[in-house]
Amino acid sequence: MKDTPLARSKIARSEQVNGWLFVMPALALLGIFLVYPILWSLWISLQVGKGSNLHFGGFANIIRLFGDRVFLHALTNTCIFFVVQVPIMIVLALIFAVMLNDSKLWGRGFYRTAIFLPCVTSLVAYSALFRSMFEADGVVNNALLALHLIAEPIQWLTDPVWAKVMIILAITWRWTGYNMIFYLAALQNIDQSIYEAARIDGIPARARFLRLTVPLLKPVILFTSIISTIGTLQLFDEVNNITQGGPGDATLTLSLYIYNLTFQFMPSFGYSATVSYVIVAMVAVLSFLQFMVAREKS
Template sequence: MRTKSYIPYLFLTPAIVLFAIFMVYPILYSFLLSFQTSQGGEMTFAGLDNYRRLFSDDIFFTALKNTFVLLVVQVPIMLFGAIVLASMLNSIKRWKGLFRVSFFMPAVTSLVAYSIIFSIMLMEDGLINQFLGALGIKAIPWLSDPIWAKAALILAMTWRWTGYNMVIFLAAMQNIPESLYEAASLDGAGRFKQFFAVTIPQLKPVILFTAILSTIGTLQLFDEPYTLTKGGPSDATLTIGMYLYQTGFRYFDFGYASTLAYVIVVLIAVVSFIQFKWTEEKA
């Protein structure tokens, strides 16, 4: 009997070993690296020097500000658009599957591929500016102006992730009991009022879930600014994730890069905690 009790653990051993090698070890090693600095090609213990360096690093604060601007502006727009689209799809009877697949398709598109396509479309003489020119509107410097570069990132990210969140909201809406809508209708509530009085309250746990996922994704944002704007112009779209990459793999300052990685972890934990608390208070 005792021998049989160890059999399940034997089957789990390969997965546990791989998890320890490729997940646990890198996490622990990067944590140790955050307390080290490179001197003469060798890593030496530096205590909290890397963490102190953060407070005097102007580029870090620029990247932090850019990341939070994208978080505060893009995530609410995307989630609101996803809820509206899900509500529209939930109310139609025909072609629901076709529309659902069409809106979800951007989410399965390669990050690099869609970023390159958007960079081509948003060029000075790109498709979007040509269209605006046909309407008599002056060309917009999407990728060369700091404000418009952020707008380009927001536009690209919203296009890609709205459909992904829409599918999640649609699945949640289909589980809302029809009796709630019938009761609201008997009380004289129209579709608009039902949306805010029934649909939104029932979606609160799902909204929290998607908001946290979107927050984590935005705080780790790398692919879009790297391929679309290269962090420019003048670091206007440089994110923390991109700054981490540059520090570690362009300047080979792995100690400071590890510090940035753990700062991202702390930021994600703090923002997620605030979202949880805010949702509890509103419930």
Template sequence: MNIRSRTNIISWSFVSIAIVMISIFYFYPMIDALILSFKAGLGNNLNFVGFDNYKRLFTDSTFRVALANTSIYLIVQVPLMIALSMIISVLLNDRNLKFKGFFRTAIFLPAVTSLVAYSVVFKALFSPDGLINTLLVKLHLVNAPIQWLTDPFWAKVTIILAITWRWTGYNMIFYLSALQNIDHSIYEAARIDGASAVKQFTKITIPLLKPIILFTSITSTIGTLQLFDEVVNITKGGPGNATTTLSHYIYNLSFKYTPDFGYAATVSYAIVILIVIFSIIQFRVGGDRKDG
């Protein structure tokens, strides 16, 4: 056996461990869940029913409500968070700004806090007698406390504020890293030519950040479509199902209602399909177009 063959064997022996682990803990559950989505029954007493579960999606009112709620979070929160992340990163990239390290750390810190812990804090802040309502009433901005957690509209606003607070700093890091790789002389040349700060942002910063915008948009979309912790811990999906998401509905189907693992797997693959669709759209809209 020559050295090259021996090296290949040793290399594959290391890679094979990862392949086996990924196959067991990633690919096998995905395939098993797909098979499970074609079955129905109570508990583990499941029978093959073909596409009945997928047909059920179109007549399931709770699924439609959960899909609508998730879509609202996606349409409102993701663009808001991406815009805030870019603006904050531009401000923190200013060479003349003092205490940049402190501000960057402070804004990023929410991303490393416990999902449950920060959700409980938000629930306390937005409770009827919480700090937010107390401040709003004392400042005479409202006449009575806002029902942040029990009103369908304000409950959605609370969830959007919570996930925006947590993930804006996380996305900011990507934009900040990209901005630091942009030659500062480009901005100096633009200023000499009389370009305003807004024009520099729209004509220089955004085009140069296009790959990062695409990346953060896709990852944020995936995260929002899988939104679970905040809804469960802040509003418990209420009032009624006003804030229930698809992931929360999957949990309810599996553990809260009479266990229906087959249909829960079907809803899970509905999320997969949505992620694929939105990712393709974002690649089409934000990807580089090369003429053939």
């Protein structure tokens, strides 16, 4: 083909056409199953009424949120879950990763595989598993009693505080190894001579961890915290299958509440859409905040 303006514009056009052809199926699906529903949801959140009997209500649903005790309970629980659970898990994952980054460590492969293994379970399956372990006379209480860590069995399923602890233990079990492999991968990219130099300078291990490792891993730590926080904000499978949100509403999360509002009770689509936008807003704010923190410090 000659390099004439006409030939060039023909190539440019074919590039355009092909570019769109490759991305079109995905864009069409995303348009129908992501963009349209999220916009529809915004519109429907302004409607009040039950079932299909809806009419425009303006901000009525938002006002209803503030007086809805169940919603406030679900919101508090969701926040407790991520405020408590995410830092515990990130710190544990970091510690394990730093320990496992030592290539001379005996049994390193075994430890790494073992700690990662919970990630292969499905959320529902491991929830059922945990449900079976936390009975009042169950294996977890037996172990704690045998170790003299507790004097009497903990009522994991019927005590509102311990039920939350159980959920936090469960999520931590499932996701710590997942976060750990991100840190291990990042640690392998760090130039070991930095550590050599610090060691020669006589900087103790703990200071090396806090002053070198943590700052160097900051982008990954941030990334994993965002992912984990977003995940925790959407917590559903575990609470639905371990506690059904109980006892009372002690482990009810926003996702479970939306589900209940829509599929358990007489559906009120407008109000459940409003609650779902609370999650959207929280996810957006948190992602933005963490992004800014990362930028400011670097």
